Amino acid sequence: MTTSLPASPGHGHTGESHQNHTLTGFIIFLCSESVIFLAFFSGFALLKTSALNWLPPGVEGLEWRMPLINTVVLVSSSGTIWLAEILKARGQLWGFRSLWLLTMALGAYFLYGQAVEWSGLSFGLTSGVFGGTFYLLTGFHGLHVATGVLLMGLMLVKSFIPGNYLKGEEGVQATSLFWHFVDVIWIILFVLIYVWQRH
């Protein structure tokens, strides 16, 4: 297992310095990931519009105020992560870290809010097609929020490593892109599940 040439560890692009394709790859991955949400959304819409009895017996509808607060929290966290990136670009690492941590806290609160909502619901995963799609959509999204918070944690730790950003900051950019993605998905989800409530 030899590398015959000095310098480049095998990643190189001739003539140019070591190029990092992480962001390109990550964007491509996100485009693909969005399709699975699209599939769940269209399944939800199709099942809802063709259902004979959409809501399970005893369920009148979904409470939307708490989820609305959660939505505001999540959307704000997109704002804070954006601000964090601006501060980082200006070299204010501690400002970046604080706003980054704030974003994580907002994300964690969203998850907490989701758990509270789930525990207060009178229907379960197996309560017909309504229960199934509700928990599938919110659960899959919640999984992405949790992943985002974890990724942010990882980036936060790495921000303390000296010289971490010399080779570029694609990790931070990718994580931030992921977070915005998770936010947009939630907005669509919120409209579909909580706003579009009709019998």
Added chain:
Amino acid sequence: MTSATFPASEPKPSWTRYFSFNTDAKVIGIQYIVLSFFYFLIGGLLAMIIRGELITPAADLVDRTVYNGIYTMHGTIMLFLFIFPVLNGLNNLLIPTMIGAPDMAFPRLNAVAFWLVPIFGTLLIASFFVPGGPAYSGWWSYPPVSIQNPLGHLVSGQGLWLTAVALSGVSSIMGAVNFVTTIIRMRAPGMSWFRMPVFCWTALAAQSLQLIGLPALTGGAAMLLFDLVAGTSFYRPEGGGDPVLYQHFFWFYSHPAVYVIILPVFGVFSELFPVYSRKPLFGYVYVALASFIIVGLGLVVWVHHMFPSGVAQWMRNLFMVTTMLIAVPTGVKVFAWLGTLWRGKLRLTTPMLFCLGGLFNFVFAGITGIMLATVPVDIHVSNTYFVVGHFHYVIYGAAVMGVFAAVYHWFPKFTGRMPYEGLGKLHVLLTFVGANLNFLPMHPLGLMGMPRRVSSYDPEFAFWNVLASLGAFLLGVSIIPFLLNMVSSWVRGPKATHNPWNAIGLEWLLPSPPPEDNFGEHVPIVISRPYGYGTDQPLVENQEAIEHQLILKEASA
């Protein structure tokens, strides 16, 4: 003025690297290809049992439950453990070398994607041994029959099937991200889009389809798994679910999946016909662009698999029209190949014969495809052996023959040995005759009304079934010269030069086999279109010097 220099001597890499977590795309490529042929043999064995059962009308060879499990796993293994991995293997070998990159964009991700294959492959094979046996509802796994779970266990063959398919999806998406990023970002200097070989165009097109289509299958399959093990009702009518919804999710991916299979084969034909006709590819730009028209149209035809499922008439007409349209860019490619062959100087080597045979079978399959696209005919023949015949003509008759062509053609480059031509030609002959004998009789069977997936049939169908089974056994035999050839040439075949076929392409400017980082830092600058046969134009700057170096090295070896 630097000419390419290669290290004076490299320690010969150990064969054990093929069994390790190695990040070199060329090693991963071989791993994919060899592993997939291992599963090809298992899937083929299952096919022999199927045809053994069907050589007589009664269900007298194996129990019906066993037959259903076997035909389900035959399809599943051939698709997820053979054809998709072997094509990824070709991608790994060919994409970096054809575009002058040292490796894939994400080498470790590449290795992870490969190692997922033996993992989900083991899961799938293991499903034969769980109580209740493997999944038994066809490779489609339509609910409600697929979620009936007779034993009611949490771990069932169908559950393992769904898990394996989900992992396969993860592996494929990893690969797709890698291949697409590599093609977009790592081409050699001077290699603009329209100086890129067609194989890379079709790979880009195919992998784009994977990225767009697979998540829909994953989503639909996840919901099926929930229905199976968690008591949800996404597809259960009694809970308000819709079984046909699954079919939409399934086919939204699985139709483009067939283009994922055939597009790289189109790429192989487009690469090989010029070499073995000594002529440029006719209409290279149109061939390249047609790949993406196929991608676009391929995403909007899926309902043609569901014509009898109860979808509305307007939907059937719409998808019939979109399906017919795909014939046009496909025809552009077929005519381009004919134009390449015309007035060429043909060399009927093994790879060329596989391509010619594959083209022959593909045109036949295309015609039955047009028949299947028209709703009134499809209503009669859907879910019959007519469809089984059609898709086996495409998959075995065209795609597998294309894969064999690629293996023989690039074998010298990546192993450094020449394959034996005599065994190769025997392989072509047995394959071509066997495939036609096996799959042509399926068409009258379907027209007469024999459904597919049956473990027994009415006696009037016996004659064509006997012929089909004989063809299948011949196909089984045809693998023998292939395996013999591969093993013995790799171990003790004549050494290959850097360009035994006198072909034009960046990969042929590398030694056989190439060093770990291919061109490394000394990537040649591309100065002309590909397939410049007869133009006397060099492909890259300083081509003569590069060739000279290679020849010197071979002479001193």
Added chain:
Amino acid sequence: MTSSSPRLRPLPLLGLGLWVGLLVLISIWMSHQAYRWLPVQASTAAPLVDGLFSFETGVGTFVFLGVISVMAWVVLMHRAEKYDESDAEPIEGNTRLEVIWTAIPLVLVMAIAAYSIRVNTTLGVLGPMEHIHLHDPVEQQGGYPGDRLPAETVEVIARQWSWEFRYPDAGVSSTELHLAFNQPVTFRLVSDDVIHGFYIPAFRLKQDVIPGTAIDFNLTPTREGRYRLRDSQFSGTWFAANQADVVVETDDAHAAWLKQAAAQPLQPGISDAVEEYATRGRKANPGWATVPPAPPPQVNVPGSNRLPHDA
């Protein structure tokens, strides 16, 4: 770099013309042969479907033989000499040809599509579809050849693994489908368990039966005889054995059959699956787990699915 098309000399042109003429003749012949590959025509749909298939066979034969002719020609006439390693002419393309071989296939497939849409509309077999227990708006009106209203309604219940046919007007049920010659009939297709396929090859008609829905399906049989009804959508272990017979008889014979059937007491109908399941435990290799078959439907007339059938 493109080359202009070769100068067209009279003799090769004549040869080409003769060859094309030969291909046309073979294609026409094949289009007639196509009818022989299909079962007897036993419904109003059959001639329409067969006509379309025959047309496609003719066109397809011509295209296939055309391409193969080119391939055969080049393999025979354009081979490299034994030790000739040189290149051929560097012909890179021809825009005019590209346009021609894009436009002609486009026109051709659109013509076939238009023909098919016409046939599809004439067939008009799919009737209203509704979810059970609720009257939803009608999805689509079916049309009937000859503008006649359906004469009979038959409810078809598909199960794992049997077919039950109920004649609500006559109060009759059977596991053998009886239809009156030349009389339109509407089927109401329901499934008790999984998706099945209602497929009668002699009629050229097929419709999946989806649990949770009732699908209306119309046809008119046009030939007396006994035909096979086969399950065409994989439905589990005894899928292949889920076959019933369809008897098309004269109006009078049909009325007589219904009358005598109504007088029969209910008895177990045909289910090959039930028979096989009973002997399964005694086999040396009983195979893997299976859903047990539903009990055979209780019907007035079981009929038979072992008699010789026409298609």
